[in-house]
Amino acid sequence: MIGVDWGTTSLRAYRLDGAGAVLDRRESAQGILSVPEGGFPAVLDAAVRPWLDAGEETVLLCGMVGSRQGWREAPYLPCPAGAAEIAAATVPLPFSGARRCFLVPGLSARGPEGVPDVMRGEETKLIGLLAELGERTAATLCLPGTHSKWARLEGGRIAGFATRMTGETRAVLLGHSILGRLSAPAREGRSDEAFRRGVRRSRDRGGLLHHLFGARALGLMGELAAEETDDYLSGLLIGHEVRAAVEDGGAGGGTVHLAGSATLCRLYALAFDEYGVAHRLHDPDIAARGLHRIGETLP
Amino acid sequence: MIGVDWGTTSLRAYRLDGAGAVLDRRESAQGILSVPEGGFPAVLDAAVRPWLDAGEETVLLCGMVGSRQGWREAPYLPCPAGAAEIAAATVPLPFSGARRCFLVPGLSARGPEGVPDVMRGEETKLIGLLAELGERTAATLCLPGTHSKWARLEGGRIAGFATRMTGETRAVLLGHSILGRLSAPAREGRSDEAFRRGVRRSRDRGGLLHHLFGARALGLMGELAAEETDDYLSGLLIGHEVRAAVEDGGAGGGTVHLAGSATLCRLYALAFDEYGVAHRLHDPDIAARGLHRIGETLP
Numbered sequence: 361m362i363g364v365d366w367g368t369t370s371l372r373a374y375r376l377d378g379a380g381a382v383l384d385r386r387e388s389a390q391g392i393l394s395v396p397e398g399g400f401p402a403v404l405d406a407a408v409r410p411w412l413d414a415g416e417e418t419v420l421l422c423g424m425v426g427s428r429q430g431w432r433e434a435p436y437l438p439c440p441a442g443a444a445e446i447a448a449a450t451v452p453l454p455f456s457g458a459r460r461c462f463l464v465p466g467l468s469a470r471g472p473e474g475v476p477d478v479m480r481g482e483e484t485k486l487i488g489l490l491a492e493l494g495e496r497t498a499a500t501l502c503l504p505g506t507h508s509k510w511a512r513l514e515g516g517r518i519a520g521f522a523t524r525m526t527g528e529t530r531a532v533l534l535g536h537s538i539l540g541r542l543s544a545p546a547r548e549g550r551s552d553e554a555f556r557r558g559v560r561r562s563r564d565r566g567g568l569l570h571h572l573f574g575a576r577a578l579g580l581m582g583e584l585a586a587e588e589t590d591d592y593l594s595g596l597l598i599g600h601e602v603r604a605a606v607e608d609g610g611a612g613g614g615t616v617h618l619a620g621s622a623t624l625c626r627l628y629a630l631a632f633d634e635y636g637v638a639h640r641l642h643d644p645d646i647a648a649r650g651l652h653r654i655g656e657t658l659p
Numbered sequence: 660m661i662g663v664d665w666g667t668t669s670l671r672a673y674r675l676d677g678a679g680a681v682l683d684r685r686e687s688a689q690g691i692l693s694v695p696e697g698g699f700p701a702v703l704d705a706a707v708r709p710w711l712d713a714g715e716e717t718v719l720l721c722g723m724v725g726s727r728q729g730w731r732e733a734p735y736l737p738c739p740a741g742a743a744e745i746a747a748a749t750v751p752l753p754f755s756g757a758r759r760c761f762l763v764p765g766l767s768a769r770g771p772e773g774v775p776d777v778m779r780g781e782e783t784k785l786i787g788l789l790a791e792l793g794e795r796t797a798a799t800l801c802l803p804g805t806h807s808k809w810a811r812l813e814g815g816r817i818a819g820f821a822t823r824m825t826g827e828t829r830a831v832l833l834g835h836s837i838l839g840r841l842s843a844p845a846r847e848g849r850s851d852e853a854f855r856r857g858v859r860r861s862r863d864r865g866g867l868l869h870h871l872f873g874a875r876a877l878g879l880m881g882e883l884a885a886e887e888t889d890d891y892l893s894g895l896l897i898g899h900e901v902r903a904a905v906e907d908g909g910a911g912g913g914t915v916h917l918a919g920s921a922t923l924c925r926l927y928a929l930a931f932d933e934y935g936v937a938h939r940l941h942d943p944d945i946a947a948r949g950l951h952r953i954g955e956t957l958p
Contacts (some may be wrong), residue, residue: 468876468880471863471865471873472863472864473860473863475860475863475873475876475877476873476876476877476879476880476882477872477873477876478875478876478879478880507872522865522869523869523872523873523876524866524868524869524872525836525868525869525871525872525875526868528836528837529832529836529868529871532831532832532834532835532836533828533831535831535835536831536834536835537824537827537828537831538827561772561774564770564771564772564774565771565903565906565907566770566821566903566907567823567867567899567900567902567903567904567906567907568866568867568868568899568903569823569824569825569828569867569896569899569900569903570821570822570823570824570903572824572828573776573806573822573823573824574770574774574775574776576777576824577767577774577775577776577777577822578774578775580735580775580777581767581775581777583775597868600866600867600868601866601868603866604864604865604866604867604868604869605866607864607866608864608865608866
């Protein structure tokens, strides 16, 4: 089968064998934002044509391609949900290049107070981790990013999840607040010590909004270099993310399973160490594994 | 005497009698950002010339005019500090229009963990509140704003303070994040119910970064109108500010004394009500009172 993780700014396509091994892969910057009106079938065809010519009959797509801004909207499926429920909720797509073409739905969940949460694309990665960890495992998963996802696996399904807007908050503060005006590009790469200092600060009282201003005051008082501001701010925000997850109990029940970009995962591992949270790093390529697992149970 | 509260984007000048009553006032948009290189004496002269002609001899300035970007830099004075310490740390300015012209210094403080904090301009308002409350009062003060200040008065002095970057965080999230793209201008003015809902959400577990994403998920699920997003976000952020202050004990010791813009104070009063924190609203014109109080003890 062919699996495609089609996000806002990138397209990652995999040719998978019957056991889920990646036979071939293609990656491009043709995210959904770059696709012209009505252009989705043509872009997909161009991306996977050689594999179709070689006889592949099934294409499974996940990510923002299933959002309102994508090819077609696949409604959010409520948690708890496993591979079978997700496969049953896939949306067929009109794509003449393959015999079968489906969209993976996003997931929704409700927190203990009834407030909703949503994901689109990450459900496939979580199913990939679930396949890797074994269906019987109860586990906490963390996918760091612009909108970090913390999910709980139970009984072979995604029981629920919580999103934290860590990456986007960092980006807008650096780009548009007084903290960005204080910041200078690091001369010698990033500073783990400034990052750790930010994480340690997140453990104090005072709240995130106070700790943010502290980055400015440290700069004014000559106690934080301009080149360290970015890393300190990352440490503060990721630290507050981990702190809240620990306080929620989401990270308290044993090892946190971590998957995502190597750069981000490395920072999260540093933050977990500061908080004394056990963690295990997984292959960043779990989307392919998730696409295969969902594909196995397609109707 | 003449007192001037000269900030980044505005200039407020007061003519004060010997008892501190405001005899006359002028306000303009000539904040320090609009003053050309070397132009501070001329702008000040133009703003207060009639009062100088009428015989006033002393001018006292506070606010960002005393920052590195202002007329001259007045170093931060460490807390604890009262009117006398602040008056003794004023910086004389070369202004030929008056017999005496001084800059009020900003204040610095250190939190329990040693992290610094700073203010410039708000120290004068706090001294004004101190004069209003009486020098023997121990009290918690809150000055809401772009960078909200929470201060503790003890023994006639400002014992310490904490800044929370609430207003600026709201502005950058609304202006530059996915939350702003979800938001639409309110058709019928602001919604107190959406604001209160945000405040109530701040009391839940999960952390601010999770609650922020919740505003998006509520919108996607049709449970928060686009016109309510702004007020809900304000409630979340001000709620988290009040929550942290309560947890710090800063707002736990009785009535919080609140002063600032009428619009903001009204919102903070709603948030205090949700948190069960007693509060008392003060005259927004406390800067004039503080300038007078500091002026009384000038050397």
